[in-house]
Structure formats: structure tokens, C-alpha cells
Amino acid sequence: MNVLELTGIHRTYERGEEVLSGVDLTLESGAVVGLLGKNGAGKTTLLRIAMGMIEPQAGRVRVFGMEHPRDAVAIKRRIGYVSEDQILPAYLRVADVLAMHRAIFPGWDRALERRLSERFEVRERAKIATLSKGQARQVAVLCAVCHRPELLVLDEPAGGLDPAARREFLEVAIDSLHDGGSTILFSSHYMQDVERIAGRVVLIHAGRVLIDRGLDELREELSLAVLTPTNGTTVQRLRQTAGCLAARAHAGELRAVFGVDPEVARATLQSELKVSALTVTRLGLEDLFVETVEGQAR
Amino acid sequence: MQTPLHLTISPGADAPIYRQIVRQVREAIAGRRLGPGDRLQSQRQLAQQLVVSPLTVKKAYDELERDGLIRTARGQGTFVAHDLPTPSRDANLDGLRPIVRQLVHEARLSGVPPKALSALLAEEQTRIAAHRGDDPTETETS
Numbered sequence: 001m002n003v004l005e006l007t008g009i010h011r012t013y014e015r016g017e018e019v020l021s022g023v024d025l026t027l028e029s030g031a032v033v034g035l036l037g038k039n040g041a042g043k044t045t046l047l048r049i050a051m052g053m054i055e056p057q058a059g060r061v062r063v064f065g066m067e068h069p070r071d072a073v074a075i076k077r078r079i080g081y082v083s084e085d086q087i088l089p090a091y092l093r094v095a096d097v098l099a100m101h102r103a104i105f106p107g108w109d110r111a112l113e114r115r116l117s118e119r120f121e122v123r124e125r126a127k128i129a130t131l132s133k134g135q136a137r138q139v140a141v142l143c144a145v146c147h148r149p150e151l152l153v154l155d156e157p158a159g160g161l162d163p164a165a166r167r168e169f170l171e172v173a174i175d176s177l178h179d180g181g182s183t184i185l186f187s188s189h190y191m192q193d194v195e196r197i198a199g200r201v202v203l204i205h206a207g208r209v210l211i212d213r214g215l216d217e218l219r220e221e222l223s224l225a226v227l228t229p230t231n232g233t234t235v236q237r238l239r240q241t242a243g244c245l246a247a248r249a250h251a252g253e254l255r256a257v258f259g260v261d262p263e264v265a266r267a268t269l270q271s272e273l274k275v276s277a278l279t280v281t282r283l284g285l286e287d288l289f290v291e292t293v294e295g296q297a298r
Numbered sequence: 299m300q301t302p303l304h305l306t307i308s309p310g311a312d313a314p315i316y317r318q319i320v321r322q323v324r325e326a327i328a329g330r331r332l333g334p335g336d337r338l339q340s341q342r343q344l345a346q347q348l349v350v351s352p353l354t355v356k357k358a359y360d361e362l363e364r365d366g367l368i369r370t371a372r373g374q375g376t377f378v379a380h381d382l383p384t385p386s387r388d389a390n391l392d393g394l395r396p397i398v399r400q401l402v403h404e405a406r407l408s409g410v411p412p413k414a415l416s417a418l419l420a421e422e423q424t425r426i427a428a429h430r431g432d433d434p435t436e437t438e439t440s
Contacts, residue, residue, distance in 0.1 A: 032351055170349050177352050178342055195309035197351045216357070219314040284310045 001065050003027045003151050003183045004050055009059035011045055019045050020056070021207035027151075027183055034198035034215070035187040036289055041204050043187040044083070047155045050185065051081055063151070077105060080144035082137070083155035090129035094122055094139055105147035112179075113146045116172065134165045141169060145176050152176065154186035158193060166193065173197055191285040201285070205293050211245070215285075223262035224287060225269055227254050227278040239297065241272055246295025257283070257291045303332060303339070307348050315350050319358035327367055327378060334380040338368060341376075 004027040011020040019042045027033055037043050048054045049061060052068030052075065061068055063075045088097055102108045117124070120138040128136065137157070144152065152173070158166040170193060176182050177197075188194050194201065194215075201218055203211040211218070222245075227233060229249060238247035238256045243265060247256035258265035262280040269275055283291065303326055307318045326332040338344075341359055345352040359376060362368045366383040370376045405415045 030353075032353065167349060171346070174345055174349065174351065178345070192309040195315060196349055199351060199353050216314040216316060220317075282312060286310065 001029070002062070003029050003031070003064060004185065005060070005062040006046070006050060007060040007062075009046065009049060009056045009061070011042070011049065011054070011056045018207055020049075020204075023059075023204065023207070023209055025202060025209065025212070027185055029150075029183055030181050032177065032184045032197055032199045033186070034194035034201050035185060035204065036189075036194065036201060036285075037187075037204040038293055042207055043204060044155055046204070047083075047153055047185065047187060051079065051153055052076075077107070077147070078150045080147065080149035080152045081154075082140050082144045082152075082157045084157070084159035086137075086140045088128045088136060088139060088143075090127070092128055093124065094126055094128065094131075095124040097128065097139060097143065098124070101143045101146065107147050109146050109148050112148070113142065116142045116146070119168070119172075134161055137161060137165070137169075141172060145172065148176075148179070148182075150182055152182055152184045152186070154184065156187055156189070158188060158190055166190065170196055191289065195285055203289065203292060205296060210292055210296070211288075218288065219282065219284070221259070221261055222283060222288060223258045223260065223265045223280050224283040224291060225254075225256045225258060225265055225278055225280045227256075227269070227275055229254050230275075233273050233275055237273065242268055246292045248291070248295040250294075255291055255295065257288065257295060305344070305348060307350065315348075316354045316358040316361070319344075319348075319355065320361050323358070323362055324367065327382065332378050334378050334382065336378045338376040338378070 004025070006023060006025040009020050009023040009025075010018070012018045019040075023042075023046060025033075025046070035043050035046070045054065049056050050063065052061070052063075052072055055068070063071075064078060066075055068075065092100075098113065102110075102113075116122075116138075120135075120142065122135070122139060122142065123131075126135075128139070131139065141157070144154075154173075157173075158169055161169065173184065173186075174197065177184070184197070186198075198215050201211065201213060201215050202209060225238075229252075233254065235247045235249055235254060238244055238254060241256075241258075243258045243260045245257045245259050247254065249255075258268070258280075260268075262282060266278065266280040269278055269280070303323070305319060305322045307315050309315060311318065313321070323332070323338070332338075338359075339347065341352060341355045345355045348355070359368065359370070363370060366379055366381075368376055369379050402415070405412075410418075
């Protein structure tokens with residue numbers, strides 16, 4: 001059974017602007033999926049819909065085969081959630097927040113709580129309001145993972161954290177993958193973090209899923225072609241070429257992403273466009289992100 | 299005994315992380331820093347050391363095992379295989395071609411004549427063979 005199934009999700013802001021226009025996303029058990037997209041692409045909206053925090057205007061949400069809001073309690077017990085702007089009650093002490101979570105979740109793992117508290121050097125007697133951004137996030141992470149959720153939904157979990165705190169967070173995520181084989185859906189702008197833990201990458205843009213593929217597959221089977229614009233070689237012509245996912249003009253060059261191996265892309269370009277001066281390389285996640293998003297027809 | 303094999307990875311590099319792991323283990327075996335029967339880190343340990351997904355490490359180990367370079371004994375760990383496969387010569391040649399091409403280009407750019415490059419190659423082969431303790435002519439006859 002799939003852990004999460006989002007089908008045909010539509011969501012419009014109150015002012016009438018569509019933020020998600022038909023998104024499908026399925027997570028099988030054990031999947032670790034990195035959700036990428038520009039600011040405002042709809043990542044947070046999608047994650048909140050998965051969490052049942054907001055409702056889509058159209059589409060179907062299934063979590064562990066159950067649905068919001070009917071099975072809200074049963075679903076929440078099995079999910080852990082961390083977001084960048086998560087707000088813990090400022091006037092409570094850390095110890096109170098932890099006690100609250102222990103009471104809510106029957107499966108709370110005290111040993112894991114102690115281990116993480118030590119690792120994060122959590123000051124249990126401190127009031128939430130006095131914690132730094134990083135410390136508050138650590139408490140949020142602790143609250144999200146100690147009931148050993150089967151699904152972790154993380155919205156920019158490392159946003160605003162320093163490199164050491166980010167790395168520590170990754171370590172915790174990796175440990176949780178070892179311990180329970182949990183399923184993780186996370187959004188991030190840190191491509192190196194995505195590369196370290198994601199098995200699959202989903203790129204959303206303008207309310208739609210542009211890319212949904214295995215990370216290694218993306219790294220090995222996608223390519224970037226850079227060529228000189230001529231009469232026959234234009235952005236429009238490139239977009240019509242077989243395998244082209246995105247193309248744009250940038251600083252006097254044409255840059256196109258192809259969903260195939262560099263050698264195949266080169267051969268296609270040479271035979272179809274008769275271009276000889278071109279460079280075709282593999283591309284890293286960061287370039288993939290930029291070129292794919294910037295190279296869409298508007 | 300566990301051989302201290304220190305792997306490093308760099309996210310964002312040309313090859314995906316699992317390939318970087320596979321390559322480094324291969325190189326360690328080829329360079330005899332790892333020998334038959336030597337124990338490798340567990341998948342869990344390596345994932346923690348490198349701070350990468352356990353699935354990535356599993357993928358790398360699976361590939362190394364498929365290629366006959368390592369063996370996993372249930373409950374005991376992962377070891378370098380005792381009967382390492384003899385690599386097929388053609389496959390190796392194809393794999394080397396891009397590196398050699400690069401080398402030849404670099405040599406031309408730096409003005410190193412072809413003869414000097416050949417001599418340099420031979421010299422390096424002798425040096426590495428001596429370091430590994432094999433007979434330098436072995437590669438010619440095998």
C-alpha cells in the first residue's frame with residue numbers, strides 16, 4: 001500500500017490565483033522524496049494538503065489509505081511534521097512541550113527522546129521564546145520523530161540553519177531511515193542535502209509536476225546542451241527537439257536540458273539541427289533545477 | 299579485522315553518490331589497499347560516516363556484490379571476495395579511452411612529445427607494479 005497518494009490536486013489562493021493545478025504525487029513505503037521548486041511554486045501548499053492542514057478544491061488525498069479529516073487522528077499519530085515557520089508555544093518550557101507530545105503519542109520513544117536531547121544539548125528548562133532559531137528547530141525535530149512516525153513530512157527543515165545544524169539534522173533523518181525504514185517527503189533549497197538523502201526528486205513549477213524521477217537516474221540520464229544561436233537554432237526549435245525538457249537563451253548562448261544521456265542528446269542535435277559547435281554534459285541538481293525552471297515556455 | 303577504508307563523497311560532483319562509493323571501493327581493491335577477505339564497513343556505518351541515505355550505500359554495495367568484488371555473509375558482515383573476478387579486457391579498454399584521450403590532449407597542450415608520454419606511461423606502470431610487488435611483465439602475459 002502506498003503511504004501517500006495525492007491525485008489531481010488543485011488549490012487556488014483566496015484571491016483566485018491557482019497555486020496547484022493538477023498535481024499527482026505517490027510515495028511508496030520507504031521512499032525518500034525531495035520536493036523542489038522555486039519560492040511560491042506551491043511546495044508548502046502541497047505539503048500542507050498532505051498533512052490535512054488545508055483542503056484542496058479538487059483532487060484526492062490518501063495517507064496510509066485513509067483520508068482527512070475523517071481519519072485525522074489516526075493519520076496524525078503516524079506522521080511527523082516539521083516546517084520552517086513552525087510555531088511552538090513561546091511561553092512553554094521545552095520540558096512541557098515534550099511532556100505534551102509524550103501524552104499525545106502512545107508510541108513515544110523515551111530512549112530516542114533522551115538520545116536526541118543529549119545530541120542536541122536541549123535545555124529542557126528553557127522557555128521556547130528564549131531559544132535560538134536552530135534550537136527551536138531541534139525541539140521541533142525531536143517532537144516530530146520521537147513517536148517513530150511512518151511518514152515524515154518536512155517543509156524546508158533546514159531553512160535558515162547553519163551548515164553544522166543542517167548536517168546534524170541530516171544525520172537524524174538518516175538514523176530514522178535506519179531505525180524504522182520510514183518514508184520521507186521533504187522540500188528543500190539545499191541541493192547537496194537533497195543529493196545526500198533523496199532517492200527520488202520531484203520538481204514542481206507553475207502548479208505542476210515537471211520532473212518526478214529517481215535521483216541517480218536524473219544524474220546519469222539527463223544532459224545539458226549549450227550551443228550558439230543561429231537562424232535555424234532557436235529556443236523554439238530546441239523545445240521541439242526529441243527529448244528536450246527545457247530550453248532558454250542565456251548570456252548569448254542557448255541552453256537546453258534533455259531527458260537523455262549526453263551522447264544521445266548530442267547525436268539528436270547533430271542530426272536534427274545540423275549543429276556542430278555544441279557542448280553536451282551531465283548536469284548537477286542545481287543546474288537541473290535552474291535550467292528546467294527557467295527554460296519553460298511562459 | 300576491519301580494514302580502515304576512508305571513503306569521501308562530494309554531492310554535486312559529476313557522478314551520483316553511489317557511483318562515487320563504487321569507484322572508491324574498486325580503486326581500493328585494485329590498488330590493494332583492500333585485499334581478499336578484508337572487512338568493509340557495514341552499510342549502516344558507512345551511511346552514517348558519509349551522511350548519505352542508507353539506500354544509496356545499499357545500491358553501491360549491491361552493485362559491488364553483483365560484480366563479484368564483495369560478499370555479504372548474513373550476520374557477519376561484508377568482505378572483499380576471495381576469488382576476485384578477472385575483468386574483461388575490452389570493457390576496461392573502453393572505460394579507459396576517455397581518460398587516455400584527455401591525457402593525450404593535455405600532453406599536446408603542454409608540448410610533451412608522444413614519445414615522452416609513452417615513456418612516462420611505462421615508467422608509471424613500472425613504479426606501480428613495484429609498489430604492489432608484482433612482476434611488471436605480468437600484465438603483458440596475463
